[in-house]
Amino acid sequence: MNRNQLINALSEKTGLDKKDVRRTIDEMQRLIIQEAKEGQRICLHGFGSFKPRLQTSRPARNPRNGTTVQLSPRTIIHFKCAPLLLEQMNDK
Structure with a gap:
């Protein structure tokens, strides 16, 4: 959707x-x-929560030519499902 x-x-x-x-x-x-x-942290009861998380600097590989590059640190958003959502998704 x-x-x-x-x-x-x-x-x-x-x-x-x-x-x-x-x-x-x-x-x-x-x-x-x-x-x-x-x-x-943003929490939507029964759905899940969004939380900013700092991702540290890390090496990565360019898939086109195989060279390694160093990625700079950045903030990402981590989503964690609520137990109720997981339960509803896995009901049979």
């Missing part, structure tokens, strides 16, 4: 206008990014 399909599905299920659903998704994305930039 891509972004537009998600917007269409949410619009149908909630009865909200597609424009409102799009604005809500955009704002949610902005808030998650803003909080993560400030080093905050």
Whole structure:
């Protein structure tokens, strides 16, 4: 499912206008990014949590020519599923 399909599905299920659903998704994305930039953990109960994590400098290999390069340290976002989500995904 891509972004537009998600917007269409949410619009149908909630009865909200597609424009409102799009604005809500955009704002949610902005808030998650803003909080993560400030080093905050974002927890969505029953779904999972997003947490910024520092990835240290490390060597990597260029797949085209095999040369090694040193990647600089950077902040990544780590997502951890909630136990409830994992349980629902694995119900039979």
